[in-house]
Amino acid sequence: MRRKVTLKHIAKELDVSISTVSKSLRNSSEISEDTRLKVQAFAKLYNYKPNLIALSLKNKKTKTIGIIIPEIIHHFFATVISGIEHVANEYGYNVIVCLSDESFDKEVINMEMLANGSIDGFIMSLSKETQLKKDFHHISEVINQGMPVVMFDRVTNDILCDKVIIDDNLAAYEAVHHLINKGFKKIALITTIDYVSVGKLRTEGYSKALKSNDIPINDSIILKIEDIENCTEAIENLFKNQTFDAVFAVNELFAVTAIKVANHLGLKVPQDVSIIGFTDGIISKYSSPSITTVSQNGIKMGNKAAKMLIDRLESEEEEEEHYKTEVIETHLVERESTL
Amino acid sequence: MRRKVTLKHIAKELDVSISTVSKSLRNSSEISEDTRLKVQAFAKLYNYKPNLIALSLKNKKTKTIGIIIPEIIHHFFATVISGIEHVANEYGYNVIVCLSDESFDKEVINMEMLANGSIDGFIMSLSKETQLKKDFHHISEVINQGMPVVMFDRVTNDILCDKVIIDDNLAAYEAVHHLINKGFKKIALITTIDYVSVGKLRTEGYSKALKSNDIPINDSIILKIEDIENCTEAIENLFKNQTFDAVFAVNELFAVTAIKVANHLGLKVPQDVSIIGFTDGIISKYSSPSITTVSQNGIKMGNKAAKMLIDRLESEEEEEEHYKTEVIETHLVERESTL
DNA sequence: CTGAAAGCGCTTACAG
DNA sequence: CTGAAAGCGCTTACAG
Numbered sequence: 001m002r003r004k005v006t007l008k009h010i011a012k013e014l015d016v017s018i019s020t021v022s023k024s025l026r027n028s029s030e031i032s033e034d035t036r037l038k039v040q041a042f043a044k045l046y047n048y049k050p051n052l053i054a055l056s057l058k059n060k061k062t063k064t065i066g067i068i069i070p071e072i073i074h075h076f077f078a079t080v081i082s083g084i085e086h087v088a089n090e091y092g093y094n095v096i097v098c099l100s101d102e103s104f105d106k107e108v109i110n111m112e113m114l115a116n117g118s119i120d121g122f123i124m125s126l127s128k129e130t131q132l133k134k135d136f137h138h139i140s141e142v143i144n145q146g147m148p149v150v151m152f153d154r155v156t157n158d159i160l161c162d163k164v165i166i167d168d169n170l171a172a173y174e175a176v177h178h179l180i181n182k183g184f185k186k187i188a189l190i191t192t193i194d195y196v197s198v199g200k201l202r203t204e205g206y207s208k209a210l211k212s213n214d215i216p217i218n219d220s221i222i223l224k225i226e227d228i229e230n231c232t233e234a235i236e237n238l239f240k241n242q243t244f245d246a247v248f249a250v251n252e253l254f255a256v257t258a259i260k261v262a263n264h265l266g267l268k269v270p271q272d273v274s275i276i277g278f279t280d281g282i283i284s285k286y287s288s289p290s291i292t293t294v295s296q297n298g299i300k301m302g303n304k305a306a307k308m309l310i311d312r313l314e315s316e317e318e319e320e321e322h323y324k325t326e327v328i329e330t331h332l333v334e335r336e337s338t339l
Numbered sequence: 340m341r342r343k344v345t346l347k348h349i350a351k352e353l354d355v356s357i358s359t360v361s362k363s364l365r366n367s368s369e370i371s372e373d374t375r376l377k378v379q380a381f382a383k384l385y386n387y388k389p390n391l392i393a394l395s396l397k398n399k400k401t402k403t404i405g406i407i408i409p410e411i412i413h414h415f416f417a418t419v420i421s422g423i424e425h426v427a428n429e430y431g432y433n434v435i436v437c438l439s440d441e442s443f444d445k446e447v448i449n450m451e452m453l454a455n456g457s458i459d460g461f462i463m464s465l466s467k468e469t470q471l472k473k474d475f476h477h478i479s480e481v482i483n484q485g486m487p488v489v490m491f492d493r494v495t496n497d498i499l500c501d502k503v504i505i506d507d508n509l510a511a512y513e514a515v516h517h518l519i520n521k522g523f524k525k526i527a528l529i530t531t532i533d534y535v536s537v538g539k540l541r542t543e544g545y546s547k548a549l550k551s552n553d554i555p556i557n558d559s560i561i562l563k564i565e566d567i568e569n570c571t572e573a574i575e576n577l578f579k580n581q582t583f584d585a586v587f588a589v590n591e592l593f594a595v596t597a598i599k600v601a602n603h604l605g606l607k608v609p610q611d612v613s614i615i616g617f618t619d620g621i622i623s624k625y626s627s628p629s630i631t632t633v634s635q636n637g638i639k640m641g642n643k644a645a646k647m648l649i650d651r652l653e654s655e656e657e658e659e660e661h662y663k664t665e666v667i668e669t670h671l672v673e674r675e676s677t678l
Numbered sequence: 679c680t681g682a683a684a685g686c687g688c689t690t691a692c693a694g
Numbered sequence: 695c696t697g698a699a700a701g702c703g704c705t706t707a708c709a710g
Contacts, residue, residue, distance in 0.1 A: 002483055004455075006703060017681045022705060032679055053401065053456040054703035056392045057686050064435070064457075072424070076620070078417045085411070085438050094437045094452065096403070099424050106428075113433065116343075117392040117687085118403075142343055213515075256625045263627065282414070286595045288602065288627040345687060356697045361689060371695055393687035396702050456703085 005046045064094040066119035070102045070127045075281040076298050084304020091310050104129035108138045115142050123305045126154040132195045148312040150305045164305045164324040165220050168198045171294045171330040172205025175276045184246040188221040190254040202250040235261050246274040252283045274338040289336030344385045405458035405665040409441045411467045413636050414620040422641020430649050443468035447477045453482050462644045465493040471534045485493040487651040489644045502664040503644045507537045510633045510669040511544025514615045519552050527560040541589040542619040574600050585613040591622045613677040628675030
C-alpha cells in the first residue's frame with residue numbers, strides 16, 4: 001500500500017524545505033529553474049497531488065456546491081442535478097447532494113452540516129414541510145453568514161436570494177387555454193395541496209384561464225390531492241362522480257394516473273377525455289398514450305442555477321446584494337393525450 | 340453579516356486559551372466545571388459549530404462518501420443514490436456525487452479529484468467506456484492508496500474489492516423460463532452490446548434458459564442495440580422482419596419501446612406478443628400496459644453498498660483484504676404485458 | 679535563491 | 695485546572 005505523498009515527503013527526500021517544494025510546484029519564479037525542475041520531476045514520478053482538504057482550509061473555499069432537494073427519485077430533480085453537475089464540473093466544482101425527504105428537520109440538519117465549512121454555496125429546492133411551516137430561518141442564517149444560496153422551483157418570497165423558476169402560473173394558464181381553444185369547457189383540475197408553492201401557482205393559472213374565457217370555476221371538478229402515494233383512489237372518485245371533457249394535472253404522476261383510471265372506467269384518452277400534464281419527464285414520454293405536457297426543462301434550470309451560484313462565488317466584490325430571479329421558459333409539448 | 344465563530348473567537352472573548360475552549364466543548368474532565376459550563380453557554384449563544392474541513396484535516400477522515408455513476412437520470416441509479424444517502428446519513432456521512440457520463444476520461448478525472456482528500460471511500464458503477472476499454476488502473480490506484488471502493492451493478496472481475504450485484508444471469512434465466520412455462524417458444528431478445536457487463540450476463544441467462552428447454556437459439560430474433568437513444572428503429576425492424584410470440588428486453592427502455600412499436604404495427608400486448616423487461620422502474624409501472632419485469636431493487640443495492648463501505652471504513656483493523664460480493668435477490672413482478 | 683514562520687481551525691499529548 | 699506546543703497539509707509574506 002502506497003500512501004499518498006505530501007509536500008513534506010518530497011521535501012525530505014530532496015533535502016529542501018517544504019516552502020521550496022510548494023513554490024516549485026506552483027512554478028514560482030522565486031525558485032531556480034534547476035530545483036524547480038528537479039522538484040517537479042520528482043513530484044510527477046511519485047504522482048503528487050495536493051490535498052484538497054488542506055487547500056480548502058487554507059483558502060477558505062472548497063470548490064464544492066451543496067445541493068439540497070426533497071427527493072432524488074423524482075425525474076425532475078435528477079434532471080436538475082445533472083444540469084448543475086455539468087456546469088459545476090466545467091468550472092472545477094464538485095457537487096455534494098443531500099436529500100431532505102420532504103422533511104423540515106432533515107433539511108435543517110443537512111444545511112447546518114454543509115454550512116460548517118464543507119461547501120461554498122447552496123442550490124436548493126424547499127421540502128414540502130418547510131413550505132407548510134413557512135420557517136426559513138436556517139436559510140437566512142446561512143445567507144447571513146455570507147454563504148450564497150440559489151433556490152429553484154420550490155422557492156419562497158420570504159427569502160431574498162437568487163432564484164431559478166418557471167412561470168408556473170403562466171404555463172398553467174397556457175396549458176388550460178390550449179384546452180379551451182380546442183373547444184373544451186368542462187376542464188377538471190388535479191392539483192396538490194395549496195402549500196406546495198408550485199401547485200398553488202399552477203392552480204391559479206388554471207383559474208385565470210377559465211375566468212378570462214368566462215368559464216365559471218366549478219369546485220366539484222377541482223381535486224386537491226394530499227397523499228400523493230395513494231392518489232389513484234381520489235382520482236377514481238373524481239372520474240366516477242363528475243363529468244368533464246378534459247383534465248389539467250399539475251404533475252405527470254397525476255396525469256398518468258388519470259389516464260390509467262380513465263382506461264379502467266372504459267373511457268378513451270383522448271377521444272373521451274383529453275389530458276394535459278406538467279413536467280416533461282420519462283413518464284409522459286413513455287406512457288400510452290404519451291402525454292401532452294408543459295415541459296419544464298430541469299437541465300436548463302440546473303445549468304442556470306449553477307451558473308448563478310458560481311458567478312456569485314467568483315465575483316470578487318461582495319456584490320451589493322443585487323439578487324436576480326431567472327425565469328426559464330416552458331412550452332407545451334403536444335402528444336397523444338389531447339385531441 | 341455575522342461570520343462564523345471559531346474557537347479562537349471564543350477563546351479571546353472569554354480570555355482563556357484555545358485548548359481550554361476545545362476541551363470544554365468536548366466535555367473533557369480535565370477542565371473545571373465552572374469554565375466548562377461558561378464556555379459551553381457562550382458557544383451555544385453564538386451558535387458555534389466546529390469547522391468540518393479543519394476536523395477532516397486533523398482526523399484524516401472526511402465522513403463523506405464519493406459516488407461515481409454513469410448517469411443520474413436513469414431511474415435505477417437515482418434509486419441507488421437514494422439508498423446510499425439514507426444509510427450514509429444514518430451513520431453521519433455525507434455523499435458527494437460525480438457523473439462519468441459513460442466516459443472513461445470523466446470517470447478517471449472525477450476519481451482522482453475525489454481521491455485527493457475529499458472523501459473516505461468510493462461507491463461506483465463503471466461507465467460503458469471503461470467497460471469497453473477494460474482499463475481499471477484508476478480504481479486499483481485508489482485501492483492501493485488504502486481507500487476502500489465498493490462497486491455495484493456494473494462491476495468487473497479485474498478489480499478485487501467489495502461488490503453489490505444482482506445475479507443478472509439467473510434473473511434473466513428465470514424471466515425467460517417464465518415465458519417458456521407459459522408455452523412460448525419463439526422468444527426474441529432485445530439486449531445491449533456485449534461489453535456492457537450486465538447486458539452480457541442477461542444475454543447469457545436468456546441463452547441458458549432456451550438451451551435447458553431444448554429450444555434452439557435463433558440469432559435472427561436476437562437484437563443487440565448499440566445506440567440506445569435511437570433504439571426505436573432497430574426494434575421496429577425486428578418486429579417487421581421476424582415473428583415471435585414473446586420478447587425479453589434487458590432494460591425497461593427497450594421493453595416500453597417494444598410495446599410502442601408493437602402497438603404501432605397493430606400488434607396487441609400481451610394478446611399477440613408478451614413482453615418482459617428488466618429493472619422495476621417508473622416506466623414499467625406507468626406504461627400501458629404496465630410491464631412485467633425483473634425487479635432490481637436499487638434502494639436495497641444502495642443500502643447494502645453504503646453499509647459495506649462504512650463497515651470497512653469504521654473497522655479499526657485494516658481487515659485482511661477479505662472482500663465480499665453481495666448478491667441482492669431479484670424477483671419477477673407480473674403485470675399486464677404478459678399473458 | 680532558499681527557508682523559517684505564521685496561519686487556515688481544530689485536537690491532544692505534555693508541562694506547569 | 696490551564697495553556698503552550700506540535701501537528702494535519704498546504705501557502706505566502708518576510709528574512710537572510
